[in-house]
Amino acid sequence: MYNIKTASIDITYRCNLRCKHCFNFSGVPRKQEMTDEELRNLAKDLSKLNIDSICLCGGETLYRYELVCEISSIIKKNSPQTLVNIVTNGILLTKEKAMRLKSSGIHMVQISLDGFTDESYDAVRQSNGCLSKVFEGIINAKESGLEVSIATLPHKKSLNEFEKIIDYCHDNALYELRAQPLMPLGRGKENYMELALSSEEYEELKNIFKKKDFELKNKSSRTEINWGDPVDHYFMLQEVEYLPFLTINAYGEIEITPYLPFTIWDLKEEGLPEFIEKRIPEKVLVHPLIKKYISRVYSIEDMYYPDKELPRMYLEDNLNLMREIEEMKV
Ligand code: SF4
Structure with missing residues (x-):
């Protein structure tokens, strides 16, 4: 038997946004996606493999919110030690939904925050002023007892906001800030020149992270700063x-x-x-x-x-x- 450690399932490619960096072109599903029944059966099969963690990704996972709760319950019932996490842009994450996610066994919600002001957030997410909803979603998740990981894509307009973003994560006792570079894939390829940081800007970002990491450790903060490089994969x-x-x-x-x-x-x-x-x-x-x-x-x-x-x-x-x-x- 193989020791499969993690699994990710894209629940849907439907999405309420059309982000400029989206590597899988979410917002425009191309063909028939897995049905509810197929996803339930997949959850049953996965729960027999003793997997450490399963991530439900997208697209916007909350477009299939009821099913996400069901999948999580199936996995947790058959394999209580498996951590079930979801990825969302947070816009649809009401208090009620966050509480249901928690009670269906979801451990962590990863919410994308690609800027700290409407200007920098919308520069990438093209959301037309949805940032306040994202902040609400983060607090709803936190108050419902879910672990919250903030995923962020550093880009030219958000570079000078990182100190504030990290302080925000610390002040709200969030689990982590996870940064990942822009990939030249999907819409990320189409917008690469506009958004990607130069090597000097990455160096600047590295120094900000180093400084803030030192500060967080001194404060015994529960927030971790992590850099997720897809090349490691x-x-x-x-x-x-x-x-x-x-x-x-x-x-x-x-x-x-x-x-x-x-x-x-x-x-x-x-x-x-x-x-x-x-x-x-x-x-x-x-x-x-x-x-x-x-x-x-x-x-x-x-x-x-x-x-x-x-x-x-x-x-x-x-x-x-x-x-x-x-x-x-x-
Ligand atoms: S990056 Fe996330 S929120 Fe943006 S279009 Fe893709 S799936 Fe939707």
Whole structure:
């Protein structure tokens, strides 16, 4: 049995925003997403794998809010030790919804905060003044007893707001501030030049984080500052013997990573138990095409591949390698 540590499921690609950095083009679902019944069955199968944590992602997960609660309850009932987290932009997170999420067993809510003023937030999120709703959502989550992680994408207009953002997390005793660089994927590619920080600006940000981290430690703050570099994900895939995480898109396809358009298993054709029985987590890492695309990434810019090379991720169908991988002799 493999020790699958984490799983992420995209619940939907519908979204109330059209962020300029959205790597999966959320807001415009392309085809039929998994049905409620398929997602319930997937939750049952996942809960048999003894997974440490499962993240429900999107799109805007709260568009399928009732189902999110149901999925969490199924997982927690069958596998109480698994942490279930969700990602949301926070705009729809009312007090009532936050309390229901908590009572259905959700552990942590990751809420995106890409700026501290309407101007900087809307520069990326194109939300037309929704920032106050996000702050309300954060407080609703916190007051309902959910752990709150703030996800942020540093960009040119938010760079000088980081001291305030970190202080805000500390003042509200939030669990973490997690920053991730802009990726040249999806709408993030289209808007890369406008939004991405220069290397000097990243250096400046690093110094702000260092200074604030020191301050938070001195105050024994419960807020952690974390830097999530998606490139580490590629390095890890080069080092492991089998795939230790599951990435499942809203169409029911297991992908090698959310950043490459390869389907390694289609749950609409065969289930998760067969994925494990047929040793796909091992085989997938030696597939030549997958190896090629995993090993070429050393920096954020390398994550971009020219559109003519592979299907355009989240706009066209993934390359389905399921049967090829299944037949590999490993
Ligand atoms: S980044 Fe998040 S909130 Fe923005 S469009 Fe994508 S899924 Fe929606």
